[in-house]
Amino acid sequence: MKKTACAACPLRKFEIFSAFTEEEVEFTQSFKSGELQVDPGTTLMLEGMPSPQIYTVLDGQGVRYKTMEDGSRQVINFALPGDLIGLHAAVMGEMSHSVESTSAMRLCVFNRCDLWRLFERWPARAYDLTWLSAVEEHFLGETVAVIGRRSARERVAWGLLRVYSRLKAVGQEKDNTVPMPWRQQDLADALGLSLVHTNKTLQRLRGEGLADWTEGRLTIRDPAALAGVGHFEIDAPVRRPLI
Amino acid sequence: MKKTACAACPLRKFEIFSAFTEEEVEFTQSFKSGELQVDPGTTLMLEGMPSPQIYTVLDGQGVRYKTMEDGSRQVINFALPGDLIGLHAAVMGEMSHSVESTSAMRLCVFNRCDLWRLFERWPARAYDLTWLSAVEEHFLGETVAVIGRRSARERVAWGLLRVYSRLKAVGQEKDNTVPMPWRQQDLADALGLSLVHTNKTLQRLRGEGLADWTEGRLTIRDPAALAGVGHFEIDAPVRRPLI
DNA sequence: CGTCCGCTTGAATAGTTTCAATTGAAGTGG
DNA sequence: CCACTTCAATTGAAACTATTCAAGCGGACG
Structure with missing residues (x-):
């Protein structure tokens, strides 16, 4: 920014x-x-x-x-x-x-x-509080745009990337891997997709070596490559704890 | 609320x-x-x-x-x-x-x-400013939910209803009609739908007498009936000018 | 051992998009 | 004043993406 x-x-x-x-x-x-x-x-x-x-x-x-x-x-x-x-x-x-x-x-x-x-x-x-609220608004706007206009493949890529970069920003990343303790259903519900389609899309991305989310851990070897799926920016503004 | x-x-x-x-x-x-x-x-x-x-x-x-x-x-x-x-x-x-x-x-x-x-x-x-920001966030969350999980018919009904009730809240409503100076493309872009499908859905709602948006004016005779399309609440918190 | 839960898979279906073309109204310039 | 362009709304048909349905698999847990 x-x-x-x-x-x-x-x-x-x-x-x-x-x-x-x-x-x-x-x-x-x-x-x-x-x-x-x-x-x-x-x-x-x-x-x-x-x-x-x-x-x-x-x-x-x-x-x-x-x-x-x-x-x-x-x-x-x-x-x-x-x-x-x-x-x-x-x-x-x-x-x-x-x-x-x-x-x-x-x-x-x-x-x-x-x-x-x-x-x-x-x-x-x-x-700071207002700033935090504004940042949240910013992200929600992005979410609306992604859910409203992107294909399933792009949505999944974006969703994974966003989790990855946000966790990386708070120091949770190690060996290109971050903890991602959700079910596929949670991601599907976040992206406005069905479970089945989310599953198949995840598998495709995994097969292509772009992102591997298994056993609660997400690995992205090459974030830029994954971002390329939908020309996404990898710029998560960091939210910092208030106190 | x-x-x-x-x-x-x-x-x-x-x-x-x-x-x-x-x-x-x-x-x-x-x-x-x-x-x-x-x-x-x-x-x-x-x-x-x-x-x-x-x-x-x-x-x-x-x-x-x-x-x-x-x-x-x-x-x-x-x-x-x-x-x-x-x-x-x-x-x-x-x-x-x-x-x-x-x-x-x-x-x-x-x-x-x-x-x-x-x-x-x-x-x-x-x-107040933070409040305003929080309200905006609230609406964006609703938008995400609608775009992510609702059918075209429900989205259109929701979109029209929201515009209607927000304008009504600021005193712009008269004879069940509010000014709505946008193109169908704008609404389509807001709801994450294609223009063609938005058009057809609008026509259906018009034919059913639920909502009539023509010539920049939106008329909703029975807001509750339109809300029934997707079990929506008609509760737009009013945003008030800061000064 | 049996049940529950999350992940996976295949096939059929349906909703939505895309393509292509028409109409009508409004504006522009000769 | 009349072609000519432009833009929004409309329509029909074809193509496709994503959903739904249905079933199987494996691990975790009591």
């Missing part, structure tokens, strides 16, 4: 994400209310429900999804380290989707009530 | 969107830098570009879209009165999509640099 700053105003500072000052650290310590450890398969948030708490993901992975009347599911996106969970409920009063852990997760817990305190006392952190 | 408030903290105030105090009005006047009037077909923001300005839509309609390498287009959503344009560029440094007016539009203009001033001086307005 190119950086374009307004030289005269402090906005520039926040594009670079300055380190925390001592004073800030002290305050944010008081803001953080605890840590939470959950098992795989735990429902963290439920669509339509309020939530007294907000989490940031410190470790582990999950899915955000909406359930349709007919029982089918649409995965909105994946919850990875650095993500914020529950901002919707905090800001709008209720969650617009459910969130479930798919691996063991470690979460940083905030009280919703403290959110206002943050806005009042730490405009810089409030700004 | 159900309201759930945290009784002990001032957050509740912002769920209801309190009226502006005199002091606030005075400040926001200084924040607002002008008004802009544009013709139909004007490109307001370009994907990948920074923008020194942020707009809120006071009047008129536009589309936000992404262009793919092959020249096809995905409309991310529509820009209606109350919407914020350019927050992405302001917060992230560049736009993630383009924005174009499809009717004459009147816009309220802010300088990007002032954004920081707002966060620092008016936490309540900064909070």
